[in-house]
Amino acid sequence: IRLREHGTKKVHIFKGERVKVKKPKNAPDWMPKNIWKPNVKKIGVETLKDI
Numbered sequence: 001i002r003l004r005e006h007g008t009k010k011v012h013i014f015k016g017e018r019v020k021v022k023k024p025k026n027a028p029d030w031m032p033k034n035i036w037k038p039n040v041k042k043i044g045v046e047t048l049k050d051i
Contacts, residue, residue: 001013020034020035
């Protein structure tokens, strides 16, 4: 995942996935038994020369 910072020449780089897990015990009744849990790590920041 690459996200450009608004008003700058920086691009933030992330690596991520989603994993299907059981819902927490304190979850509301309307929530399904299994939910998607995100797992995202920031890799770094790039600086653009030209936009």
